[in-house]
Amino acid sequence: MRARSHCYRSASAGLTEKHTTRRVLSVVLRVGISVGLFFLLIWWLPSFDADKLWPDFNSATPFWLVGALLLTVAGNMAATARWYEVAVALGLKVKPRRMFSHYMAGMFISNFVPTTVGGDVLRMSRLTNDTGDGPHSFASVLLERLSGWIVLPVFTLLGLALDEELRGLGAPTRVAASTAGLTLLALGLILLLVGNQRFGRLVSRRKGWVRFVNGLHMGIDELRAKPRDTGRVLITAFAYQAIMLAAAGCAAKAVGINGLGPIELMAFIPAVLIIQVLPIALGGLGLREGALVLFLHDLGVIDEQAIAMGLLLYFLTVAGSLVGLPTLVFGGQYWQRVSRSRHGR
Template sequence: MTKKSALILLLRLGVSAGLLVFLFIWVDVDFGILWPDDGKAVAWLVAALACVIGSVVLAALRWKQVCEALNLDVPTWRLVWHNFAGQFVSSFLPTTVGGDVIRVSRLGKDTGDRPTSFTTVIFERLSGWMVLPASIFLGLALDANLRSLGAATSGAVSAAVVTLFVLLVIIIAAGNDYSGRLLARYENSLAWLHAVHSGIDVLRNKPREVGRILASGATYQGMLVLAFWCASHSIGIEGFGFRAALAFVPAVLIVQVLPLGIGGLGVREGALALFLGELGVPREEAVALGLTIYALTIITSLFGLPSLVFNKTSDQALDEAAAELT
């Protein structure tokens, strides 16, 4: 690890730790509510865990749709296997070599085509940038009360608009012939943007495949929303209906991917306290919901351990994939 990477890692660890300390000072969290105290709560918690596990599988199916659209033939079970491995790395090894690096390097090894493998991972991520804002607007459209919640409504709409704006800028910047020629000259330093250009070049004539990617992405994001909703019931949160989850959970998911901490820890809990607070949910319960989701994600990540043990990736492949993604 370079000095720069180590410094970034320390900063991210510091941000997560600082946010958690602030939240625990600001909010009197009762850790007892994290443990279900009756059969009904246990059932909701198990359902939430099943949704988190299912979301990893659905993410692999979304990835499969991208692979097929880009003419990359790979078995679905391999993508599921790689997704769990990537989830484990993202959860337990807070380094610059994240889950996406594992996925790129392993898919490249499976197919012998790392450039296209890299493009599939980039586009699989970008598809979520389209679906998450749509979910926010759908949730707000379905419930008029959610459109007048002050900071929560403004925050969710802002997250959706900014996400769509950034996505539009990326598509405009990478989706034309001039940028393609320019990016080809700087392929090494702008690998991810060159991958976007290559993907757009292929997908612009495949509207049906694009529709399948977005549909699978919507199913995946819907499963994550359901996971949050089930987890809220296990804690006993009242006033957090499914339409509210549909509107605000995607906003939380957008915020938590910002490179401010490790695994969204602290960022996710603070965002939930903001959005759910306007619904009348106590701050301690909102923070507990974030910690519950984090714990369920950690448990789900354990399914990726066998993949890392029995299907090792060379250091060179990891370094090359990391260089493209960073």
């Protein structure tokens, strides 16, 4: 038995070491890609001037910076409300304050620990500890994410539809419209597949991790059967993205960009948000800035200002997620003690 236990521990240690090595290599690769994208962007620009990255500060600059940060924090609260509405629709009973703790801890992980899905995994794990329902907790996080993929393309297409000039910009218009269209197409295919009854019967008979996929299938079914709850999810999703558009507008003002109105923000910023989550760069660095240069250049925005705006948006996201540090360190332990005391354990 000792030999078997020793072999098991050795195998587990080996798997952990391999996983750690793979994760480190992934981080190094993504950092390298981000650096490469920045060098490519600078090389591609005809007359890049690093001095223009720093805006001319004036009396209004602190106002716009503080406004952008406050709106980013408000956006985090709205995103938690979106997740809460999904959880309620799926029958999960959990307090909004607790979900905010889990959401911010997950956001901190996503921003400070270079991983694509680590924050979502943490949210799923902590919500499962709260509710005892792993499949529905899994579904709540994924459906909360998917609701954003409905709203972002709609904003882009609506912004383009409202302004004839934006529809005639050439490459920026084509890229934004294509990004929105492909996102809606991918979302539709996912919902058709996972929401299919035959698919549901197939995964319902499986064990292990597949039962979580079945939880997503059941979650889609439950949202279909509850149009009022689904409506609340979409309302909070639109509110969240509207707040983030306002934060982007403040960030633009902070770096000296004055020509972006609500329609321009609506048409192009959601497309930037979609592009930046492609899992090839660290925190979207390089992707976001390149997309902003593409979309804003023909609107009269200096390329260096577009890059500065992208970097500021990244740092605002990082700063806003600092709230998640104490919830990451202490939140899980606190809520576990509360759960044990309520259940007499």
